[in-house]
Amino acid sequence: xxxxxxxxxxxxxxxxxxxxxxxxxxxxxxxxxxxxxxxxxxxxxxxxxxxxxxxxxxxxxxxxxxxxxxxxxxxxxxxxxxxxxxxxxxxxxxxxxxxxxxxxxxxxxxxxxxxxxxxxxxxxxxxxxxxxxxxxxxxxxxxxxxxxxxxxxxxxxxxxxxxxxxxxxxxxxxxxxxxxxxxxxxxxxxxxxxxxxxxxxxxxxxxxxxxxxxxxxxxxxxxxxxxxxxxxxxxxxxxxxxxxxxxxxxxxxxxxxxxxxxxxxxxxxxxxxxxxxxxxxxxxxxxxxxxxxxxxxxxxxxxxxxxxxxxxxxxxxxxxxxxxxxxxxxxxxxxx
Numbered sequence: 001x002x003x004x005x006x007x008x009x010x011x012x013x014x015x016x017x018x019x020x021x022x023x024x025x026x027x028x029x030x031x032x033x034x035x036x037x038x039x040x041x042x043x044x045x046x047x048x049x050x051x052x053x054x055x056x057x058x059x060x061x062x063x064x065x066x067x068x069x070x071x072x073x074x075x076x077x078x079x080x081x082x083x084x085x086x087x088x089x090x091x092x093x094x095x096x097x098x099x100x101x102x103x104x105x106x107x108x109x110x111x112x113x114x115x116x117x118x119x120x121x122x123x124x125x126x127x128x129x130x131x132x133x134x135x136x137x138x139x140x141x142x143x144x145x146x147x148x149x150x151x152x153x154x155x156x157x158x159x160x161x162x163x164x165x166x167x168x169x170x171x172x173x174x175x176x177x178x179x180x181x182x183x184x185x186x187x188x189x190x191x192x193x194x195x196x197x198x199x200x201x202x203x204x205x206x207x208x209x210x211x212x213x214x215x216x217x218x219x220x221x222x223x224x225x226x227x228x229x230x231x232x233x234x235x236x237x238x239x240x241x242x243x244x245x246x247x248x249x250x251x252x253x254x255x256x257x258x259x260x261x262x263x264x265x266x267x268x269x270x271x272x273x274x275x276x277x278x279x280x281x282x283x284x285x286x287x288x289x290x291x292x293x294x295x296x297x298x299x300x301x302x303x304x305x306x307x308x309x310x311x312x313x314x315x316x317x318x319x320x321x322x323x324x325x326x327x328x329x330x331x332x333x334x335x336x
Contacts, residue, residue: 001207004219007078011223015070019063019231023238026060059236062108064244067224068101074220082216089213089258092142093251099135100178100250103128104242132175136250140170143257152262173262174253177269180276181249183298188236189229190300190314194271194321195248196225201268201325202255205332214258221251234311259332267328271321275299 072094079090107128143149143166150166153159162169185191199222206215231237240248249272256265266273275298282297296305303313 003082004203004207004215007074007216007219008223008226011070011074011220012227013223014074015067015224015227016230018066018070019227019238022066023060023063023231026062026238030060059239061239061241062243063228063232063238064101064240064242064247065105065108067228067240067244068097068247070224071217071221072097074224075217078216078220079213082212087213088142088146089211090217092139092146092258093214093217093254095142096135096139096174096251096254097247099138100132101243101247103131103135104182104244104246107242129175132178132246132250133171136171136174136178137167139174139250139254140167143170143254147258149257149260151260153260154263169262170253170257173257173265174250176276177253177265177272178246178249180269180272181252182242182245183279184272184275184300185240185245186298187300187304187310187314188234189232190317191245191248192225192229192232192240193314193318194269195252196222196229197318197321197325198252198268199225199255201329202259204329205259205261205264208333209259211259214255218255234314261328261332264328264332267331268325270324270328271317278302 075090076086076094079086144164150163151159151161152166152169181191181195184194199218203215203218203222206212206218228238228240232239252269253265256262256269259265278294278299279297281293285291285293294302296302300313300317304310
């Protein structure tokens with residue numbers, strides 16, 4: 001445990017040291033390359049545009065790129081130092097973060113360096129989804145063939161062998177959490193704070209089953225996130241961007257699979273599940289019934305719409321996330 005705590009501290013100090021000049025660089029790039037067109041907003045979401053007015057324009061996007069690089073480099077170095085080799089689990093975790101970070105980077109690059117034209121600045125949603133499914137399939141095959149995972153543990157029912165069905169389950173979970181995290185990244189500090197809470201639960205779980213590889217990666221990730229969160233809490237000085245959001249959500253799902261507690265992931269990351277469910281309900285209702293269930297979705301934006309202050313929403317979601325993480329960890333340890 002002392003080594004893991006040291007990794008958290010090292011990652012925190014490295015990220016803290018590099019973040020300030022990186023934020024200054026993003027501000028410089030934003031001023032130099034980004035030209036805002038009055039048509040860049042999606043006119044089909046007027047309530048959302050009003051609630052988020054000024055955020056995307058005044059605050060630079062791309063903090064996830066630095067955090068991603070630090071986590072990948074330090075986790076590879078720590079794995080080699082402690083294990084004398086780069087293990088399969090570390091390779092899968094790093095691959096997930098890099099592949100989904102690449103998808104988000106393409107979108108961030110377009111948003112930062114290419115002037116807005118028409119109503120859309122980034123990559124079309126359908127193309128993002130295709131890339132996500134393609135890369136998630138690669139990761140699912142690595143989990144199935146590389147690590148040999150083909151089962152999930154269900155409390156009471158016990159261990160269920162899924163065989164080939166494990167692959168589509170992994171693809172679904174990875175893509176779902178990648179998008180759930182991205183959707184949750186709308187209020188200052190919300191998504192990163194929730195992720196930090198989830199990762200502490202998985203650090204305890206990994207340490208309890210002596211899974212050093214997952215523990216190393218999660219420990220490095222926690223330290224970097226805490227440093228990032230200092231600059232992301234309200235009022236945010238920097239946002240993750242899609243590179244960080246897609247990479248972090250997908251990698252969180254893979255951490256759940258490698259821990260052997262994928263159902264525990266649904267509880268530990270329960271706030272993400274609630275957030276993406278509220279968006280899916282809204283989309284389904286609009287497509288099928290031609291009416292909205294909520295004035296605005298996802299659910300954290302609804303609370304802002306009815307007058308809750310942003311910091312209050314974020315802290316209360318953190319508290320809900322903490323209790324769900326404790327409950328999920330309890331369930332996971334019961335079935336250890």
